[in-house]
Amino acid sequence: AIQMTQSPSSLSASVGDRVTITCRASQDIRNDLGWFQQKPGKAPKLLIYAASNLQGGVPSRFSGSGSGTDFSLTISSLQPEDSATYYCLQDYSYPFTFGQGTRLEIK
Amino acid sequence: EVQLVESGGGLVQPGGSLRLSCAASGFTLNNYQVIWVRQAPGKGLEWISYISSSGNTIHYADSVRGRFTVSRDHAINSVYLQMSSLRAEDTAVYYCVRDLDTLIQGLWEDAFDIWGQGTTVTVSS
Numbered sequence: 696a697i698q699m700t701q702s703p704s705s706l707s708a709s710v711g712d713r714v715t716i717t718c719r720a721s722q723d724i725r726n727d728l729g730w731f732q733q734k735p736g737k738a739p740k741l742l743i744y745a746a747s748n749l750q751g752g753v754p755s756r757f758s759g760s761g762s763g764t765d766f767s768l769t770i771s772s773l774q775p776e777d778s779a780t781y782y783c784l785q786d787y788s789y790p791f792t793f794g795q796g797t798r799l800e801i802k
Numbered sequence: 803e804v805q806l807v808e809s810g811g812g813l814v815q816p817g818g819s820l821r822l823s824c825a826a827s828g829f830t831l832n833n834y835q836v837i838w839v840r841q842a843p844g845k846g847l848e849w850i851s852y853i854s855s856s857g858n859t860i861h862y863a864d865s866v867r868g869r870f871t872v873s874r875d876h877a878i879n880s881v882y883l884q885m886s887s888l889r890a891e892d893t894a895v896y897y898c899v900r901d902l903d904t905l906i907q908g909l910w911e912d913a914f915d916i917w918g919q920g921t922t923v924t925v926s927s
């Protein structure tokens with residue numbers, strides 16, 4: 696199975712900061728990666744699919760990049776409502792695998 | 803409103819069985835691939851199963867293979883997850899998720915765009 700290593704596991708940042716979360720795959724997954732945001736008690740929400748495509752309705756401050764084994768999710772200007780846990784998911788091969796998650800706290 | 807709704811969760815004893823259902827409103831679930839994802843209390847997300855739109859292609863995580871069976875009923879636009887030989891470690895919130903195939907630069911890409919609200923399964927004596 697492909698391992699997804701996500702970092703950092705948690706971070707704290709201020710409103711307006713630029714924040715980057717990374718995921719590294721244990722093998723080449725092309726661009727078959729999605730990013731999800733999950734708030735407590737809620738279902739995850741798709742932010743980015745195919746590594747860099749912004750899901751409809753998602754604010755443009757979210758962006759994704761990368762291909763092969765290294766990927767990143769960037770929030771260009773952090774907002775209070777961005778406090779959540781973020782996950783990457785590789786859908787290149789079965790079994791699909793998630794990163795461990797990044798808990799983002801607003802200072 | 804476009805949404806998925808899971809049902810069928812509950813409390814079950816170790817070794818028992820449960821069937822989860824996933825129904826759609828606002829769109830025809832028959833036209834889409836579906837995955838199941840679970841989340842144990844305080845833990846991260848775990849992909850556990852995939853079923854193609856036709857139902858002919860199915861995949862499972864090692865952790866559930868041989869115990870869980872995914873299926874779909876096109877007549878009633880629903881997807882099911884039959885869970886048997888349940889263990890304490892199967893305790894989790896279970897989500898069904900729509901897989902929207904999107905054509906990007908000549909390639910079909912997955913977008914897991916619609917998630918149900920989740921249904922809770924608790925395995926305990």
